[in-house]
Amino acid sequence: MNQNEPQKSQQISIELGEKEAEGIYSNLAIITHSPAEFVIDFTRVVPGVQKAKVHARIITTPQHAKMLLLALNDNIQKFEQRFGEIKIEAQPGQEQFGFMNAKNDEKIN
Secondary structure, X not given: OOOOOOOOOOOOOOOOOHHHHHOOOOOEEEEEXXXXXXXXXXXXXXXXXXXXXXXXXXXXXXXXXXXXXXXXXXXHHHHHHHHOOOOOOOOOOOOOOOOEEOOOOEEOO
């Protein structure tokens, strides 16, 4: 194939199983990485419960992690254009929990 020729886009058929279609709710993700991969553990924190179980683990390459970041950013921008700004606020009287930056424990805004 000549490098100047445009690549043909490939159609991928994606199958969604019944169990996967139900989805898994998560309000906490723990992200770790090595030079070769990113590991994202999805869990949920319930007020008053001291233990949280990992419900899904995604392992991906650094390149795919960055592509996921860009795709999420694009979709958040489209969502906010249609429905308004997504605000990240703690409820009065509730401890903040959720998606955090593990390096310095700052809430992701």
